[in-house]
Amino acid sequence: MATRPSGRAPDALRPVSIEPGFARHAEGSVLIRMGGTEVLCAASVESRVPPFLRGQGKGWVTAEYGMLPRATHTRGGREAAKGRQSGRTQEIQRLIGRSLRAVVNLKALGEMSITVDCDVLNADGGTRCASITGAWVALRLALETLVRNRVLASVPLTAQLAAVSCGLTGAGAVLDLDYDEDSAAAADANFVLTEAGGIVEIQGTAEQAPFSEEQFQDLMRLARIGTGQLFAAQREAVDTALAASGGAR
Amino acid sequence: MATRPSGRAPDALRPVSIEPGFARHAEGSVLIRMGGTEVLCAASVESRVPPFLRGQGKGWVTAEYGMLPRATHTRGGREAAKGRQSGRTQEIQRLIGRSLRAVVNLKALGEMSITVDCDVLNADGGTRCASITGAWVALRLALETLVRNRVLASVPLTAQLAAVSCGLTGAGAVLDLDYDEDSAAAADANFVLTEAGGIVEIQGTAEQAPFSEEQFQDLMRLARIGTGQLFAAQREAVDTALAASGGAR
């Protein structure tokens, strides 16, 4: 079996860093890097909810996703100039928002909205998973800001959440595909998992040929390895940010 | 454990029917019914491919999805009048197109495009899975038309494809959710499978709380039961249509 283009072991993540505070005006933000992929995640709090939730005493968490035109190898058209978000963009931002909501106690949040913007500054595969992993930290930091400002009594999160992609490539089942691997994979799958081992979202897609249940379980096993390391990186980023804001917790 | 609202057994599909020929002008079409869900699937052949494929000697298969405004309990706005397709619509039509392409030999199709329109006339849950199951038959019938008209030498399909949703409800893991079950499920998953047992697409989503790997495997087991029956219904519809068109195969 071939080695990976990057030389990584099949179960090796790319170097990960999560830098808090990049968006200075946001209630919570990080710049997350997974290898050559860089996503700016910024959580914004508003004290009102969308019309369909008004008067129910519940909050809302949602996400928007974008990619700078030259985040990619060749320049892509600017969605604002084209006048519509692509189906891919909408699919990704729906996934991020749904995943975050699965670990927020919306009742405890109360009638507030949090929008997490995930903007890809540089893309090298895995942008949707990096967005989810970064967005959870940005959301956590925004909620900590609300606690520090006594708007909330405690952080209404029910779980820690991270995401990673895995795929079937010429090097077998591998963890955390980069762009070169992703564009040649026979199949890939995105896993959104909680630190406690729960599954929040699974999206597996055969790109070239149907795959088997055994292959799928290989991918899930790799995802558990990868998210384990991502949970640690998230905790470190949260600790750094809380220390900086004087918040001993 | 509670019984299902419909009284069905956990592993029971709703009544399925697949009526070929509903869209009279289309090269292939069916009206698929799964309980109260009705989707008109029409495959249209064009003798050109999208710009990004020109000159490569390969074909293209894609899908579009829509819902009549009053397919649902309360009237939804007409997307044509609103001037944009919702994120949900785009996500579904991308899924249908991707699933179909996974079982078509695009090289063998040659420089032609087939668009499968899936329009929901009545909705009672499971419209995306019904669309895929019906779309495969419409596509098959359109390809048979091309063979009958000597445009193609043989049908360039590599597998038979069907889809079904499963979910975790008050009645446990159940097959083929209807609207009432879907809107109250703790988690649901859509499985797009081939008759040979391959996985083409998996989408699992925690609606209320993360779920476990065991629960996920229960859902996959139900999906295999359900698609087994759908494959039979598809074959019967194809046979009926071919007999009607005088095509003994």
Next chain:
Amino acid sequence: MATRPSGRAPDALRPVSIEPGFARHAEGSVLIRMGGTEVLCAASVESRVPPFLRGQGKGWVTAEYGMLPRATHTRGGREAAKGRQSGRTQEIQRLIGRSLRAVVNLKALGEMSITVDCDVLNADGGTRCASITGAWVALRLALETLVRNRVLASVPLTAQLAAVSCGLTGAGAVLDLDYDEDSAAAADANFVLTEAGGIVEIQGTAEQAPFSEEQFQDLMRLARIGTGQLFAAQREAVDTALAASGGAR
């Protein structure tokens, strides 16, 4: 003078059927067929009126029109994907809505809106007229539902309404053009008439050369013959539907 492509007599309608209840969730609905033309008409009741009518104690009736992409010989682009309704679509839905409002007592309806969606499943000419004829039945059934549910004391309709197209063709003045006739007609006209003989809307258009007043009167005479039969078909559909709903009237 030539015979008609279909062999019909100049004053013969195509076979007509009006099947109530096709859209299961709608307050009133029919699937109307005139030869190869099939339109699903669904009336939806909402308990509010558009902003320009608020607080006036009057109701509103409007219509929306659409055509499934493969209702026609060659696939047409989906309006929702193109992001705008064509001028033709808007013109037709304005005509349907205006015609219906001409026979509704909006004061008696009270502050409610009824939207009638007319979606063409299969097209073979005359879709706008079939839409009006079907829409009137769907509207009538929705109003009967409101009476049955004691929202209204009586059905606020002032007349029975149907529509038919006529045209000048190689076979002379003929009734109820199908697609082949319509695309070759020298002139055509749509007549929206009431059972009591009143004119609600006339639209006559010279496609190739101006026509005379006498020719126009020939067309109107045919329209009276055709709508006579349509009124009967409408009454039968209403009776069937009311019998099914247990509503003896």
Next chain:
Amino acid sequence: MATRPSGRAPDALRPVSIEPGFARHAEGSVLIRMGGTEVLCAASVESRVPPFLRGQGKGWVTAEYGMLPRATHTRGGREAAKGRQSGRTQEIQRLIGRSLRAVVNLKALGEMSITVDCDVLNADGGTRCASITGAWVALRLALETLVRNRVLASVPLTAQLAAVSCGLTGAGAVLDLDYDEDSAAAADANFVLTEAGGIVEIQGTAEQAPFSEEQFQDLMRLARIGTGQLFAAQREAVDTALAASGGAR
């Protein structure tokens, strides 16, 4: 029976003027005034046809319609700012284009397009009819320019065309409704007629109650009176313009 708000006789047009040359850059243009209604009609020639006509040796004539935001009693939103043309605008511009094409020999025009822009500067009822009457003159002048420039051998018009509205009001059947009459009419109808007596387009609409065939014939009789005077005004405007351009015909 009441007198008209303007004091006009039932069969009296408002004062009409047709001033050629208002749009200085256009190949043909007029400013037409019918009472308080003023429409600038400008015909633009392009030496190519829309895609669906290419290579057929035929030309095309079309129209676009607009209303300045403050042409009306209260300011209307600017369609360019709203990002879409209303259904009313599209319906009117389709009518103008269709009417003009009915009197042009498109084969004789050859592979050229003429677009007639009709922009309402001041509105007091009857803007669509004034647009058609003015557009015919603008089109005629543009075609004369093409003849003068030896692009065409002769003017490819098959008839002279004008339009007028009539309606049923408190003063009975009346000719050329102004805004006050139009907004209170029980029914109105627009007639597009040729100088030779042919009918190009009829649009009759019951605004409040169905009308009878006799009433409709009264309206048509008035329309013949009104267009008779409009044909004279058109001829005078054409003569003035041709004299000014040195074109003795």
Next chain:
Amino acid sequence: MATRPSGRAPDALRPVSIEPGFARHAEGSVLIRMGGTEVLCAASVESRVPPFLRGQGKGWVTAEYGMLPRATHTRGGREAAKGRQSGRTQEIQRLIGRSLRAVVNLKALGEMSITVDCDVLNADGGTRCASITGAWVALRLALETLVRNRVLASVPLTAQLAAVSCGLTGAGAVLDLDYDEDSAAAADANFVLTEAGGIVEIQGTAEQAPFSEEQFQDLMRLARIGTGQLFAAQREAVDTALAASGGAR
């Protein structure tokens, strides 16, 4: 140094006329002509302000700009049909609105909005400056209407405002560029000035090569000459209009 294409002296304006009352329904309007450039400016008063100003006791003044499709040498696409206003259009209407607001006491206006529509009927260069000069008169006349109707106690304008373009051409620094000069100028600048000598807006642009501070001052000197004459034309138009409305001031 070359002479100007028009033969004008470097510091000569084109013939200017400002005709009040062209838009009959508007509270204030003018048709301004500067040589071959003609702009219809119409001010509309509404008794509400945009959401961001509500409840602050202040008014709002804004502008919208448009160009009829055949105002130019070759026909431009209609923005309403294209579904968006160009960047140029938006830039110009923002400039007009900002300039007007700089000379209105919005507190004294109270919670009312005035929108000034500037629609170019014929274009020969300098349309944005002609729009501003005309818009100020339309605004003044609308405010006089409000005073006459006792809605306002006095006209809440703080200065008289006019605009003119200047440029560096083959004939040196020249005043009031027409289209031929504008399209060949090395640089041009638009000056929005008050009668008291204040600067409201300056926009200078190098079209071909950077220019010097001295050249810029030459342009500004010309602008003062030009606006001097425009202020006189504005006053005359206001006096004419007020005399006609019986308002002795």
Next chain:
Amino acid sequence: MATRPSGRAPDALRPVSIEPGFARHAEGSVLIRMGGTEVLCAASVESRVPPFLRGQGKGWVTAEYGMLPRATHTRGGREAAKGRQSGRTQEIQRLIGRSLRAVVNLKALGEMSITVDCDVLNADGGTRCASITGAWVALRLALETLVRNRVLASVPLTAQLAAVSCGLTGAGAVLDLDYDEDSAAAADANFVLTEAGGIVEIQGTAEQAPFSEEQFQDLMRLARIGTGQLFAAQREAVDTALAASGGAR
């Protein structure tokens, strides 16, 4: 006279840094920081020109501008989601593109396009000027890449370009307004200047009251001081980038 909110001297810039290479895939890019304002500028080369330039042997340079939703104090709506770019966005990107083109020899560039994307990551006033200053460096680096790859023989730039804003505030005429100063300024002006002293663009706007010619000259004097420092920072960034790419020049 008051001191500035930031304590800066009236003629002091904020700390400036220009970091090359931030957008890894772009032919040239920088992250420019002016105090709290951060803009990512990325230049993309394409080997074709827009339709209106085809076949003329000339190149094209243009710019697009965007702001991340949470670059600002409160979250702004995402333009891609709203479906249109604001007038402000379009005005700014037109300014950037026009300014860059004024210093490029488009003939020497040949039939290639360069698009410079300027995306604001954090905003604290002066984003359009920072965009121009950064965009010039990104463009220069992209052109150096083309020279290094032997696509061009030399860098087709005719001048070095930078921009800065100045304004009249409570602290008098000051250089390089931050957000607090900008939102309270009586007037502000943006100057786009060349290193050789030429003026490329001037935009001066009275926000509250007209300003005088003397005040305007004070602002221009400050702009010359500020751009002097920006030219030095640009040169340093270019040298750093060229050294890193092994390009000794």
